[in-house]
Amino acid sequence: MKFAYFYERAVARSGGEEALQKRLPMIATKAELEARDDSFYLAEITRCVFRAGFVWRIIDHKWPGFEAAFSGFVPVYWQQVPPERLDALSGDERIVRNMQKIDTVPLNARMIVEASEEYGSFGRFLSQWPSSDQAELLIWLKNSGSRLGGVTAQYFLRRVGYDGFVLSADVVTALENHNLMDASPTSKKGLLQAQKAFNQWHAETGLPYSHLSKILSCTLDAVR
Numbered sequence: 746m747k748f749a750y751f752y753e754r755a756v757a758r759s760g761g762e763e764a765l766q767k768r769l770p771m772i773a774t775k776a777e778l779e780a781r782d783d784s785f786y787l788a789e790i791t792r793c794v795f796r797a798g799f800v801w802r803i804i805d806h807k808w809p810g811f812e813a814a815f816s817g818f819v820p821v822y823w824q825q826v827p828p829e830r831l832d833a834l835s836g837d838e839r840i841v842r843n844m845q846k847i848d849t850v851p852l853n854a855r856m857i858v859e860a861s862e863e864y865g866s867f868g869r870f871l872s873q874w875p876s877s878d879q880a881e882l883l884i885w886l887k888n889s890g891s892r893l894g895g896v897t898a899q900y901f902l903r904r905v906g907y908d909g910f911v912l913s914a915d916v917v918t919a920l921e922n923h924n925l926m927d928a929s930p931t932s933k934k935g936l937l938q939a940q941k942a943f944n945q946w947h948a949e950t951g952l953p954y955s956h957l958s959k960i961l962s963c964t965l966d967a968v969r
Contacts, residue, residue, distance in 0.1 A: 785868075794853075882902075
């Protein structure tokens with residue numbers, strides 16, 4: 746299926762080409778990914794973990810409290826945080842007091858520190874991972890971190906500007922409707938099927954993966 750079909754459909758359903766272009770996500774350059782410190786990435790991972798299965802606007806509204814409660818999300822500290830500090834957070838009204846999600850912070854901090862030790866920074870690690878192999882990056886994040894399965898890691902990558910797809914409900918439906926995905930989008934097989942489709946469309950159009958993904962999501966009536 747040529748991507749021009751999806752593009753024309755998205756334009757029609759978005760109210761024109763200009764309106765569609767305004768909906769496309771920003772993409773960070775390699776230099777921008779590398780310029781951000783590791784604390785930024787731990788904070789964004791944590792935000793997406795807490796957003797999962799919750800009302801996003803509540804997490805965003807409380808986010809300054811999260812930043813204060815987690816003292817800026819310094820990974821080197823949080824990877825070896827004293828247990829009593831985590832226990833104290835379970836009663837901290839500045840944040841959403843979900844202990845299972847609070848417990849992800851040290852685990853994800855350790856993931857970031859280990860990648861940073863190998864690559865120089867977590868941003869450099871991300872910047873060197875090609876978008877054409879994003880499925881494997883998502884598998885790595887799921888296996889190396891905590892609660893980074895499903896679309897959580899995908900939304901994290903989108904928020905920090907990594908050029909990649911997000912398998913939202915609309916994107917999955919579009920892929921399934923055109924027989925481009927027949928496996929669960931949370932499985933390795935499903936991720937690789939999506940990767941294959943996006944790689945083909947990227948080669949065909951030259952468009953960024955994030956834009957291809959967003960355009961595809963706009964081909965259905967639901968807006969996300």
